[in-house]
Amino acid sequence: MSCQDFDSMSVELARGSLIDAAARExxxxxxxxxVACDARLRREHVLSAALGEVAAAxxxxxxxxxxxxxxxxxxxxxxxxxxxxxxxxxRARREASxxxxxxxxxxxxxxxxxxxxxxxxxxxxxxxxxTQQGASEIPKSVAVNVxxxxxxxxxxxxxxxxxxxxxxxxxxxxxRPGRTTLASYSVRRPAPRRATQSVDDLPISFKExxxxxxxxxxxxxxxxxxxxxxxxADFVPLMTADSSAPLEGxxxxxxxxxxxxxxxxxxxxxxxxxxxxxxADLLLAHDGTARAIRLRPDxxxxxxxxxx
Amino acid sequence: MRASQxxxxxxxxxxxxxxxxxxxxxxxxxxxxxxYRFALQxxxxxxxxxxxxxxxxxxxxxxxxxxxxxxxALSSFLYGVTRNQVLRRLEKERAFVALSDEHEEGSDAxxxxxxxxxLAQLARGERVETVRxxxxxxxxxxxxxxxxxxLQELSYAEAAQVLGCAVGTxxxxxxxxxxxxxxxxxxxxxxxxxxKGFDAARCFA
Numbered sequence: 001m002s003c004q005d006f007d008s009m010s011v012e013l014a015r016g017s018l019i020d021a022a023a024r025e026x027x028x029x030x031x032x033x034x035v036a037c038d039a040r041l042r043r044e045h046v047l048s049a050a051l052g053e054v055a056a057a058x059x060x061x062x063x064x065x066x067x068x069x070x071x072x073x074x075x076x077x078x079x080x081x082x083x084x085x086x087x088x089x090x091r092a093r094r095e096a097s098x099x100x101x102x103x104x105x106x107x108x109x110x111x112x113x114x115x116x117x118x119x120x121x122x123x124x125x126x127x128x129x130x131t132q133q134g135a136s137e138i139p140k141s142v143a144v145n146v147x148x149x150x151x152x153x154x155x156x157x158x159x160x161x162x163x164x165x166x167x168x169x170x171x172x173x174x175x176r177p178g179r180t181t182l183a184s185y186s187v188r189r190p191a192p193r194r195a196t197q198s199v200d201d202l203p204i205s206f207k208e209x210x211x212x213x214x215x216x217x218x219x220x221x222x223x224x225x226x227x228x229x230x231x232x233a234d235f236v237p238l239m240t241a242d243s244s245a246p247l248e249g250x251x252x253x254x255x256x257x258x259x260x261x262x263x264x265x266x267x268x269x270x271x272x273x274x275x276x277x278x279x280a281d282l283l284l285a286h287d288g289t290a291r292a293i294r295l296r297p298d299x300x301x302x303x304x305x306x307x308x
Numbered sequence: 309m310r311a312s313q314x315x316x317x318x319x320x321x322x323x324x325x326x327x328x329x330x331x332x333x334x335x336x337x338x339x340x341x342x343x344y345r346f347a348l349q350x351x352x353x354x355x356x357x358x359x360x361x362x363x364x365x366x367x368x369x370x371x372x373x374x375x376x377x378x379x380x381a382l383s384s385f386l387y388g389v390t391r392n393q394v395l396r397r398l399e400k401e402r403a404f405v406a407l408s409d410e411h412e413e414g415s416d417a418x419x420x421x422x423x424x425x426x427l428a429q430l431a432r433g434e435r436v437e438t439v440r441x442x443x444x445x446x447x448x449x450x451x452x453x454x455x456x457x458x459l460q461e462l463s464y465a466e467a468a469q470v471l472g473c474a475v476g477t478x479x480x481x482x483x484x485x486x487x488x489x490x491x492x493x494x495x496x497x498x499x500x501x502x503x504k505g506f507d508a509a510r511c512f513a
Contacts, residue, residue: 008483011482011483011486015458043490044486044490047486047489047490047493048458050435050436050439050493051439051443051454051458051459052458053432053435053436053439054436054439054440054443054459055458055459055460055461057432057433057436058345058348058349058459059345061341061344061345061348062340062341062344062345063340063341063344063357063358063361063362064358067340067358067361067362068333068336068337068340070362071332071336071362071365071366072329072332072333074366074369075324075329075332075369076329078369079327079329
């Protein structure tokens with residue numbers, strides 16, 4: 001046994017704790033051979049004895065009688081003022097309050113998810129109508145400027161696959177201090193969804209904007225045979241009618257949405273799992289429109305209710 | 309149903325909540341001394357220990373629903389409430405009143421027992437006071453493990469339940485606390501006339 005091993009056992013030896021007999025013998029043999037460890041063990045014995053004396057000296061200490069008198073007076077007053085409660089009723093009350101809280105949260109989550117789905121459908125229809133009216137009004141792709149909190153600014157670059165019109169990046173808007181900022185951006189027409197979408201097919205600007213997480217998610221899900229957006233650490237901007245408006249603050253809401261709703265926001269999803277729902281964090285502008293989404297990496301793969 | 313000494317703490321609590329005064333009295337008398345001593349050893353003030361003990365049982369009457377038998381024994385729950393009360397007071401006052409500064413009504417420290425050598429009693433009393441002061445001077449998170457495990461003689465598992473931490477944490481804190489006590493008591497012994505019968509410098513060298 002080493003001195004370090006003995007050190008961890010010296011307190012238990014001095015306190016008389018239950019120790020394996022073989023370990024005790026080994027420790028005592030070490031103490032007999034090592035002067036320093038023997039001194040350590042004697043110190044611990046003396047300390048244990050001293051603490052025992054303190055405990056014994058205070059063994060008779062107790063609260064004075066007036067405490068019991070005050071408590072009984074309070075007990076009687078409480079008994080006469082309030083209806084009798086039983087332990088079972090106390091426990092039932094506790095369980096009921098927990099259940100009420102869970103139900104309330106579930107209702108709120110469902111209401112938020114439903115309103116977001118409706119809002120996204122309305123926005124998608126409006127976007128589609130605009131697109132049909134004048135496709136030339138909306139550039140096929142625009143430069144996106146992403147600024148992180150340490151002021152690393154990524155400049156937009158034209159891509160090979162999508163010739164970029166001359167669009168100047170607009171000013172960035174900080175959603176929350178200390179976090180990755182959201183750049184204001186224009187609507188980008190989504191690329192056709194394919195079962196295996198290569199990362200290289202994405203415009204560089206969009207890829208950079210969504211960040212490496214989005215690109216990795218698409219690539220990994222592409223390998224699985226489905227264009228499904230996995231859990232990501234960064235927010236992905238949503239394509240809504242108000243995407244061009246600068247984002248001036250907002251709030252984040254955690255929701256559970258059907259995967260099919262992702263299409264309304266221009267995000268790829270696995271059609272085979274369209275009926276399932278996914279947990280996500282939504283960034284809402286002051287007017288309540290969803291501006292960005294972040295899927296939760298540990299989202300439960302739940303089947304949606306019929307009709308959802 | 310009349311409360312009796314054989315009833316468990318949980319049964320006594322259940323009877324108390326249904327209005328049985330004798331059950332509440334039995335429960336109080338069974339647990340109050342340990343809680344009072346714990347508070348006293350933690351803060352060193354009899355008046356604070358008295359207030360804390362009263363507040364613990366008042367809280368038990370008011371918020372019995374916080375006790376969940378599935379999570380542990382009622383005694384551990386009461387120790388936990390006492391600990392929280394003491395920590396709150398210590399945080400507020402940020403000091404302790406040494407026992408020697410107060411009139412000790414209930415303490416047996418230094419009290420000579422019939423038939424004992426008075427000098428031996430005096431030496432033992434001084435020794436006890438020295439160690440008690442050393443415990444009170446420990447940082448709070450070390451002090452509470454010493455009080456629970458050494459003075460209240462709770463097991464590691466019971467202390468872990470009171471403190472809401474792992475058994476290993478209790479063990480390691482106690483080791484460290486005892487090392488601090490050894491150092492502190494050695495300091496008391498160096499450069500001072502040792503108390504009769506207690507050579508701290510030699511014992512803790």
